[in-house]
Amino acid sequence: xxxxxxxxxxxxxxxxxxxxxxxxxxxxxxxxxxxxxxxxxxxxxxxxxxxxxxxxxxxxxxxxxxxxxxxxxxxxxxxxxxxxxxxxxxxxxxxxxxxxxxxxxxxxxxxxxxxxxxxxxxxxxxxxxxxxxxxxxxx
Amino acid sequence: xxxxxxxxxxxxxxxxxxxxxxxxxxxxxxxxxxxxxxxxxxxxxxxxxxxxxxxxxxxxxxxxxxxxxxxxxxxxxxxxxxxxxxxxxxxxxxxxxxxxxxxxxxxxxxxxxxxxxxxxxxxxxxxxxxxxxxxxxxx
DNA sequence: TATAAACCCTATCGGAATAATAGGGAAACA
DNA sequence: TGTTTCCCTATTATTCCGATAGGGTTTATA
Numbered sequence: 001x002x003x004x005x006x007x008x009x010x011x012x013x014x015x016x017x018x019x020x021x022x023x024x025x026x027x028x029x030x031x032x033x034x035x036x037x038x039x040x041x042x043x044x045x046x047x048x049x050x051x052x053x054x055x056x057x058x059x060x061x062x063x064x065x066x067x068x069x070x071x072x073x074x075x076x077x078x079x080x081x082x083x084x085x086x087x088x089x090x091x092x093x094x095x096x097x098x099x100x101x102x103x104x105x106x107x108x109x110x111x112x113x114x115x116x117x118x119x120x121x122x123x124x125x126x127x128x129x130x131x132x133x134x135x136x137x138x139x
Numbered sequence: 140x141x142x143x144x145x146x147x148x149x150x151x152x153x154x155x156x157x158x159x160x161x162x163x164x165x166x167x168x169x170x171x172x173x174x175x176x177x178x179x180x181x182x183x184x185x186x187x188x189x190x191x192x193x194x195x196x197x198x199x200x201x202x203x204x205x206x207x208x209x210x211x212x213x214x215x216x217x218x219x220x221x222x223x224x225x226x227x228x229x230x231x232x233x234x235x236x237x238x239x240x241x242x243x244x245x246x247x248x249x250x251x252x253x254x255x256x257x258x259x260x261x262x263x264x265x266x267x268x269x270x271x272x273x274x275x276x277x278x
Numbered sequence: 279t280a281t282a283a284a285c286c287c288t289a290t291c292g293g294a295a296t297a298a299t300a301g302g303g304a305a306a307c308a
Numbered sequence: 309t310g311t312t313t314c315c316c317t318a319t320t321a322t323t324c325c326g327a328t329a330g331g332g333t334t335t336a337t338a
């Protein structure tokens with residue numbers, strides 16, 4: 001299940017990508033337009049800033065803006081930053097690998113094998129989908 | 140993230156499919172061989188029984204057995220029974236659809252659009268993968 | 279330089295879901 | 309008749325999520 005954090009994060013990025021002619025967008029505006037709790041959204045945008053996806057400008061007239069072109073922001077990166085691993089099981093995660101407690105041999109584990117295929121399939125979608133594409137497709 | 144319930148369920152099915160020459164397999168055996176809590180496994184197998192995937196035989200020499208051929212047990216069905224929806228967001232779920240509270244128009248929602256593609260991709264894997272295939276691939 | 283707008287950071291909390299445990303009941307076979 | 313094994317319900321411990329609270333810091337601008 002996708003967390004609301006990730007869901008809101010993608011919505012916010014979408015909003016910024018649509019509106020922004022490089023002008024910062026304020027939390028309050030996104031919060032209102034997308035029906036997201038102000039404070040919660042604040043923490044999400046902060047995460048995206050630390051991840052190097054968004055930049056922020058303080059003070060009056062400030063807000064958040066895309067640090068790169070929307071076509072350089074891939075969904076795989078966004079989801080990894082907000083949600084964590086894309087894999088459904090740590091033992092098949094590329095960026096968050098962890099061995100299972102049970103399961104003496106991964107190569108003989110059917111769950112491992114199955115989830116590996118699911119991960120590859122999912123990654124195939126997310127890795128090739130940029131924010132720019134997503135926005136233009138959905139308009 | 141895949142729950143342990145689902146993970147254990149798939150492992151148990153695998154075990155039964157491998158071992159069974161139509162003889163019932165006891166919870167205690169699977170529990171020991173696959174390092175799964177006995178009582179927890181019990182509830183999982185019960186779920187699979189109610190789902191029409193496993194049959195059970197009581198009394199001495201009893202246990203659980205596959206109700207159909209392993210090639211007729213698709214992973215999509217197993218996961219839906221144990222985990223619930225395959226989609227990462229209720230608004231793109233085929234079997235567990237639910238509208239989002241926020242989001243006035245699904246067609247214009249980038250999250251909806253993205254998760255639709257992920258679901259289709261995942262389903263493509265799970266729908267075409269039978270228990271029999273999985274077992275033979277992993278041996 | 280004062281002020282207000284806006285981002286930045288930490289802590290906390292309630293509720294839901296998960297993983298596991300406990301204890302007994304009912305059926306089937308020897 | 310007694311043992312094995314599945315069947316069912318309830319409870320608990322833990323973790324995570326979503327949200328809230330409250331204040332701090334920076335910056336533009338009047």
